[in-house]
Amino acid sequence: MKIIRTINYAQKLTTKLREQKKIIGFVPTMGYLHKGHLSLIKEAKKKSDIVFLSIYVNPLQFGPKEDLSRYPRNLKRDEMLCRRAGVDYIFYPEDKIMYPEGYSTYAVVENLTRGLEGKFRPGHFKGVTTIVLKLLNIIQPHYSVFGQKDAQQAAVIKKMTEDLNINTKIIISPTIRETDGLAMSSRNIYLTKEQRADAPYLNKALEYAKRKIQLDNYNKDIDFLRSQMSKLIKSRKTATKIDYISFNDYNTLEEIKSFKNNKKKSILISLAVRFGKVRLIDNIIIKR
């Protein structure tokens, strides 16, 4: 396994690999890898001859009051995990080569980025789509794998690649959870012992809603369901603020206000909750 730090080298290499008819799989990350990332690597390996993984904490997708400076980093450990998982190349650029002085070009996906995370994290998706577009241009992968845990991000990136005719297939891989249901995330490291004990209630609330929706005799009142989920989460002392609990069409991300005219749609229920300074997101998809 090799670590690549320059764009020039990465592009020459991937161009050569494509000429040799190798299938390239790509897993973009911000590092501090966990089992969720390992499952993305596994997915990429299934489809490809060569797997690239990028590690880059992208400053453009963090708001001024967010956790950029304290975002966890551990290259040595990430390197070891990648080697074990069978990654071929880690792309590990520095800020000055991704955004050199005078940098002024951005990718923006409209509409899909308005609600959910986009509402609470202004500018976040502009940062995500810009860096992902740059990475796709550098790595030129046949397959790019993203986690379902960031459901809106996955939808936005899929839309960007379709709209801009980018020659890569986006694969969305299921969320990996701890045994108590907490979705794996690099940010879980911030949780105190008490917050960590309360955090699985996010998944409990999502599972509760799923069970209710799937019950035939339930009257499916979304506001009631949301208030029950909210009660369940607020029953935990360390869950200090619910940013949103939202019901959306999984494909268009349009908000669903009633199940009545949406019988056949797959539903994405997503939420963002603050445990003190730690903000966690999670979601569940109800396929119908």
Ligand code: PAF
């Ligand atoms: O999901 C992430 O880790 C990041 O948003 C991504 C896709 C690597 C872009 O920085």
